[in-house]
Amino acid sequence: MSVATHETSMGLDHRKLAMWIFLASEFLFFGAFVSAYLLYLDTTNRGPGVEIFDIPFTSVSSFVLLMSSLTMVLAHNSHVRGDMRGMRLWILATAGQGMVFLGGQVYEFTVFFREGLDLTQSPFASSFFFLTGFHGAHVFIGVLILLGLYSLSLTGKVKVGQDVKTEMVGLYWHFVDIIWVIIFTVVYLIPELRVGG
Amino acid sequence: MAMTTTPTTGAPTPRFRPSSREGILSWIGTTDHKRIGIMYFWTVLVFFAFGGTQSGLIRAQLAQAEQSLITAEIYNQMFTMHGITMVFLVVMPFAAAFFNYLLPLMIGARDVAFPRLNAFSYWFYLFGGVFLYSSFLLGGAPNGSWVGYAPLSANAVSNMAFYAVGLQILGVSSLASAINFITTILNMRAPGMTFMRMPIMVWMTLVTSFLLLFAVPIIAVALFMLQFDAVFGAQFFQPASGGDPLLYQHLFWLFGHPEVYIMILPAMGVVSEVMPVFSRKPLFGYAAMAFAGAAIGFIGFGVWAHHMFTSAIGPVPRAAFSVATMFIAVPTGIKIFNWVFTMWGGKIRFTTAMLFSVGFVSMFTIGGLSGVMHAVVPHNAQQHDTYFVVAHFHYVLFGGALFGFISGVYYWFPKVTGKLMDEKLGKLHFWTWLLGFNLTFGPMHLSGLLGQPRRTAVLPEELGGTVELYNLLSSLGFVVLFGSALVFLYNLIRSLRRGEVSGDDPWDARTLEWMTATPPKPHNFDEIPTITARDEFWHRKYAEDEQHVPVPVPAGASVDTDEHAGHGEHIHMPDASVWPFIHTMGVLPLGYGLVYANWWLIGAGVVWMVAGFFGWIIEPLAEGDDDEPATALAAH
Numbered sequence: 001m002s003v004a005t006h007e008t009s010m011g012l013d014h015r016k017l018a019m020w021i022f023l024a025s026e027f028l029f030f031g032a033f034v035s036a037y038l039l040y041l042d043t044t045n046r047g048p049g050v051e052i053f054d055i056p057f058t059s060v061s062s063f064v065l066l067m068s069s070l071t072m073v074l075a076h077n078s079h080v081r082g083d084m085r086g087m088r089l090w091i092l093a094t095a096g097q098g099m100v101f102l103g104g105q106v107y108e109f110t111v112f113f114r115e116g117l118d119l120t121q122s123p124f125a126s127s128f129f130f131l132t133g134f135h136g137a138h139v140f141i142g143v144l145i146l147l148g149l150y151s152l153s154l155t156g157k158v159k160v161g162q163d164v165k166t167e168m169v170g171l172y173w174h175f176v177d178i179i180w181v182i183i184f185t186v187v188y189l190i191p192e193l194r195v196g197g
Numbered sequence: 198m199a200m201t202t203t204p205t206t207g208a209p210t211p212r213f214r215p216s217s218r219e220g221i222l223s224w225i226g227t228t229d230h231k232r233i234g235i236m237y238f239w240t241v242l243v244f245f246a247f248g249g250t251q252s253g254l255i256r257a258q259l260a261q262a263e264q265s266l267i268t269a270e271i272y273n274q275m276f277t278m279h280g281i282t283m284v285f286l287v288v289m290p291f292a293a294a295f296f297n298y299l300l301p302l303m304i305g306a307r308d309v310a311f312p313r314l315n316a317f318s319y320w321f322y323l324f325g326g327v328f329l330y331s332s333f334l335l336g337g338a339p340n341g342s343w344v345g346y347a348p349l350s351a352n353a354v355s356n357m358a359f360y361a362v363g364l365q366i367l368g369v370s371s372l373a374s375a376i377n378f379i380t381t382i383l384n385m386r387a388p389g390m391t392f393m394r395m396p397i398m399v400w401m402t403l404v405t406s407f408l409l410l411f412a413v414p415i416i417a418v419a420l421f422m423l424q425f426d427a428v429f430g431a432q433f434f435q436p437a438s439g440g441d442p443l444l445y446q447h448l449f450w451l452f453g454h455p456e457v458y459i460m461i462l463p464a465m466g467v468v469s470e471v472m473p474v475f476s477r478k479p480l481f482g483y484a485a486m487a488f489a490g491a492a493i494g495f496i497g498f499g500v501w502a503h504h505m506f507t508s509a510i511g512p513v514p515r516a517a518f519s520v521a522t523m524f525i526a527v528p529t530g531i532k533i534f535n536w537v538f539t540m541w542g543g544k545i546r547f548t549t550a551m552l553f554s555v556g557f558v559s560m561f562t563i564g565g566l567s568g569v570m571h572a573v574v575p576h577n578a579q580q581h582d583t584y585f586v587v588a589h590f591h592y593v594l595f596g597g598a599l600f601g602f603i604s605g606v607y608y609w610f611p612k613v614t615g616k617l618m619d620e621k622l623g624k625l626h627f628w629t630w631l632l633g634f635n636l637t638f639g640p641m642h643l644s645g646l647l648g649q650p651r652r653t654a655v656l657p658e659e660l661g662g663t664v665e666l667y668n669l670l671s672s673l674g675f676v677v678l679f680g681s682a683l684v685f686l687y688n689l690i691r692s693l694r695r696g697e698v699s700g701d702d703p704w705d706a707r708t709l710e711w712m713t714a715t716p717p718k719p720h721n722f723d724e725i726p727t728i729t730a731r732d733e734f735w736h737r738k739y740a741e742d743e744q745h746v747p748v749p750v751p752a753g754a755s756v757d758t759d760e761h762a763g764h765g766e767h768i769h770m771p772d773a774s775v776w777p778f779i780h781t782m783g784v785l786p787l788g789y790g791l792v793y794a795n796w797w798l799i800g801a802g803v804v805w806m807v808a809g810f811f812g813w814i815i816e817p818l819a820e821g822d823d824d825e826p827a828t829a830l831a832a833h
Contacts, residue, residue, distance in 0.1 A: 008384040014310040029414035032448060043439035053283045120430040123440045157815055163471060
């Protein structure tokens with residue numbers, strides 16, 4: 001009854017292939033935001049600019065997000081081995097780290113807002129909040145998906161042997177992490193070097 | 198027939214699942230790619246009527262100089278909605294209608310890779326269109342043209358929030374289709390269906406889907422920025438605070454130019470299917486045809502700034518984009534020559550479908566030539582924002598895309614309905630269509646070169662009597678087109694009701710979709726065919742003698758009908774599901790919330806859609822999950 005992967009022309013599961021295709025599209029989405037941010041790096045309209053960033057703080061939350069990729073891998077690994085308890089544990093750990101990152105972002109946005117950087121201040125502010133905000137939205141959706149996966153594995157909708165489901169969530173999650181690596185470098189580190197250097 | 202498509206029992210039967218194949222609910226819950234294709238088609242016709250009405254008002258206003266039938270404000274809304282409608286609600290979904298119906302049939306699959314996602318795409322398209330049109334009742338339709346240049350469009354009087362959100366919704370629909378079709382083509386080809394055996398239509402579907410995949414996210418970014426500038430006070434395109442309007446132009450055209458190919462490549466696919474059949478020859482230069490399509494896809498991403506030659510982009514980009522734009526004429530020219538050589542020496546049958554295909558090649562060539570003229574920067578500076586440009590893109594989109602699609606309608610109508618369209622009415626339709634089209638858009642070349650500006654509500658008298666005459670001819674051309682469209686509609690409905698029965702293979706066709714019953718059964722093929730050649734069906738019907746003349750194979754023409762079916766084997770077909778419909782309805786409150794900055798509506802829409810997704814996910818499948826493990830008991 002099953003349409004298994006051995007029947008597909010590429011030998012890949014449909015869903016996995018589709019996820020890769022979707023992520024290819026996402027790269028252009030973030031690429032356009034990054035271009036806008038770089039264009040407006042100095043267009044601060046007499047408001048705060050890149051000097052406002054708190055690199056040590058953001059480094060910590062970046063580290064947490066990067067580590068969540070490790071727990072995601074462990075979750076997938078447990079699922080492949082048929083260890084559903086382990087899988088659920090690592091999924092929760094991944095979602096938890098995602099939420100820590102989101103908390104950090106909310107804190108950071110609040111601080112920036114109090115210091116005068118808000119969406120309507122300047123093109124720089126708009127493009128900063130858009131780029132990091134849309135990334136945050138992706139993390140938030142990722143957390144929702146992780147919690148969904150957790151609940152569905154409890155109800156028996158996600159079973160042993162269906163590790164492709166965890167793998168797909170993992171693909172998305174790693175993508176969100178990789179984008180953050182780019183954002184952290186482009187948005188925070190490189191301009192800071194320029195200002196501080 | 199021994200074969201069955203009814204679900205096996207044993208799995209829980211979900212509630213809300215339409216089980217019959219009749220009645221409105223069966224359409225709302227359908228996941229059958231053929232039915233979704235049919236829904237796309239009829240929806241397109243409705244929006245085509247709307248878009249046509251708007252162009253009628255435009256032509257009435259411009260029939261004489263200094264007329265004021267409609268106010269400038271209404272005029273702005275009309276040409277804006279005409280553009281948005283024809284691009285996003287007619288040509289693109291028209292292509293989607295063909296893709297949906299034909300793609301699985303052409304590659305020997307039973308459905309697309311994700312049938313529910315396919316339904317999701319359709320409903321997003323429908324609700325996106327309804328959302329855009331609801332703006333007429335809610336204080337005025339978008340009026341800043343289909344390109345929506347900022348900062349004008351970010352201004353509150355421009356009603357462009359509806360544009361930004363509406364296009365976003367339609368973009369989601371396109372993106373979902375693109376992912377679906379790419380996965381289907383890469384992964385679901387019948388055994389033996391290698392890439393170089395795929396019909397050109399499938400190639401064009403693949404290229405178009407990749408274009409959508411990479412272009413839609415860019416317009417999404419531009420629209421989000423525009424939306425937040427317009428409604429929430431962001432500063433992306435506000436020169437007062439240092440924002441750069443050129444950024445919008447770059448983002449828009451980085452999507453907008455690939456979009457041009459998104460609209461034309463599907464029609465090129467249709468024509469590449471129709472021409473060989475009615476010339477009784479294989480397509481000339483198949484490989485060149487496939488690779489030219491792919492090349493157009495690649496180069497299409499590197500020419501966008503030719504829409505901005507009169508903006509401040511500097512001489513180096515102007516030169517570079519000018520050269521790139523001329524270069525894209527090469528693969529396009531390859532295609533045109535290949536169609537001509539396909540007909541060359543063939544036994545041509547001038548059916549209506551063939552006439553429209555020939556019309557496509559000739560009209561598209563005219564549009565293509567004026568396109569190359571635009572690539573020349575000094576020339577471009579003269580023509581920019583005149584009716585010459587309007588003439589050009591109507592020759593490629595109307596004379597190109599629409600002629601191609603109508604050719605496809607006449608060609609595949611028997612496949613979908615089992616009936617033939619009336620050829621006499623069809624030919625009347627073709628000749629009036631060709632005449633009306635050239636009468637409407639031909640004179641625009643001249644009035645444009647004489648200086649008539651586009652997007653201007655009143656035709657200025659000082660342009661002189663010649664320009665006035667050209668405009669009167671254009672308006673008369675609209676009347677001819679209107680009558681011609683009525684002939685088409687009448688032919689469509691009449692043939693549906695009492696058209697001549699077509700049989701399984703009325704055109705002596707070449708490709709896989711004609712190898713199954715007409716109209717196809719829900720599962721398409723009783724047995725998935727094994728492919729041994731390009732034009733598989735033809736090779737099953739004909740062998741060649743020493744002079745390469747096709748000779749019918751005695752036991753050929755093995756149309757896959759009921760008689761020799763019957764292994765009693767169970768065919769796994771996707772279940773119907775109303776969840777895509779329920780889920781996508783949430784986009785309406787979300788969209789209105791974004792336009793009116795109403796957080797309650799936004800929240801309601803988001804919750805609705807998330808809930809819809811969970812309903813979608815946990816909906817029990819009558820067949821069980823695709824990768825349901827055999828021993829699911831040990832799960833916990």
